[in-house]
Amino acid sequence: MNSFNHRRYRAFPAVHKPDRRWPNRRMHHAPTWTSVDLRDGNQALVSPMSVAQKMEMFDLLVRMGFKEIEVGFPAASQPDFDFVRKIIEEKRIPEDVTIQVLTQARENLVERSYAALQGVQRAIVHVYNSTSPAQREQVFGLDKEGVKAIAVRGAEWVKAGAARFPETRWTFQYSPESFSNTELDYAVEICEAVMSVWHPEEGQPVILNLPATVESAMPNVFADQIEWFCDHLRGREHVKISVHTHNDRGCAVAAAELAVLAGADRVEGTLFGNGERTGNMDILTMAMNLYSQGLDPKLDLSMGEAISEIYTRCTGMAVSPRHPWFGELVYTAFSGSHQDAIRKGINHRQGQDAAVWEVPYLPIDPADLGRNYEAVVRINSQSGKGGVSHVLERDYGISLPRWLAQEFSAVVQKATEEQSGEITAKQIYALFESHFVKRNGDWQMQRYRLQREGEKVIASVVMGTEAHPRILQGKGSGAVGALVDALIQGAGIYAEVEQFDQHALGAGTGARAMACARVSVESAGTASAVSFGEDTTEAALQSVLSAIGKAGAVVRLHQNDAQKRG
């Protein structure tokens, strides 16, 4: 029998909410971020972090600007306990950072958590128990009252523990684990029961953290649940509402974003979404989403590479090259039309006083995350002339005229197909040189002289090798025209200059001018060539000669020449 059977599952019920308001709201500031990397992220690793790895990760989180960090589940393991002791005893917790620890609603575990926290200036004690029907029935074997009693007892132990350390500023946090699978009225009831122990209305700081422990519905449903909860909770104004989403359906970030619209003040998550199963809500993504909308994320994400590096080292997890905002390839375009648009977009910005970033295919300026522009355009067989031109411009200061870019792009395309993969900027330049710049000694111009004769220009050109120089002379309306005439007169070559382009080069290229010519030669072919030079006329004449040579022209001895020799 086929086990792939959708009838084994059921649709998640919608929340009845005729007064739904969150879809019309906008985010105006970042929520309070709480990193749970050192707890939820850590508990999901094949090999949980050592104390040293936790330390490195903690320091990173502090540097990034997190003000609340869940540093562990001290009652779970000795390293978790030791790490909490270490950061307290070694005074590693900055003044403006509050650490948080998690505990089940079990007396001995709560006790052990306080033992770990002894001497801390400020801390959040986070107690949880699961509340959904499946958990009540299958895990606890209790009814609603029984599960509520676990929460209330847990809240009492937390309160009693705190009372033993009055020198610490305590915040209490309660999570009805599996909130999003719990009946909403019951979730409110159990949270109010916890609040009646802690009395936030009397000044005790309290956070109610509402998890999508297992993401089971679309993010709009989660937002409805949060708005419903906030609307119905007595004393809502006395507590902070936090959300903690997981990514089972791939929507943890979306769910957290919509939950903020629906009234959440605080968001728990991890770097790169590390966490149980498909992971937690990815704070990096959500924070960058805000940033890209012109909001201050209140985290320093500019050290993108260091974040990936430390994360990988501490967790042993890889960062996907497609990870939103931070993946290695997310600011790279291989495809021709994207590259063309990026190149035009970047050029369009130059010389403009553009305060707001708007470049096609680049939702933010990659430099904001410490990325360089080299990686933005990379060339393979999917690329076009825009990308190839961009690389030559960017790395060699060479701007190709459109007609030559088209011709060169076909050369690059062939090379990428042959080597079936990416081609580097260096290889592109080598192809450019061998195709257009390299010349045959017979077509090397040794020197030239121009003279004016009324409206006309007379060009005298010496070309060929030192051993076999050839002297040509012709007349035209400009230097190139005079050269074409000289070739007819002196070498029997009938050439037509189909395209010609010359311009000054950018700084750093070692030459002042670049001339590009496409020439068709009677009874030979058509070819293009490029010449660089300090002297613009020299570059122009040489480009025409090189193109003629490349087209396969054969120097025929002119009648007069032959007679002279004869």
Ligand SMILES: CC(=O)SCCNC(=O)CCNC(=O)[C@H](O)C(C)(C)COP(=O)(O)OP(=O)(O)OC[C@H]1O[C@@H](n2cnc3c(N)ncnc32)[C@H](O)[C@@H]1OP(=O)(O)O
């Ligand atoms: C969704 C989340 O991420 S929740 C956080 C989960 N994180 C972790 O579990 C990591 C750390 N946990 C641990 O290392 C261990 O679970 C420990 C050390 C805390 C406890 O270990 P053990 O006592 O051996 O218990 P274990 O976790 O197997 O036991 C669960 C027992 O606690 C009860 N329980 C589970 N969660 C809770 C809770 N939040 N509050 C009260 N009781 C709970 C269960 O019903 C079960 O009771 P039973 O023994 O009567 O059947």
Ligand SMILES: CC(C)C(=O)C(=O)O
């Ligand atoms: C302990 C709670 C907050 C949790 O991690 C979850 O429900 O996912």
Ligand SMILES: [Mg+2]
């Ligand atoms: Mg979790």
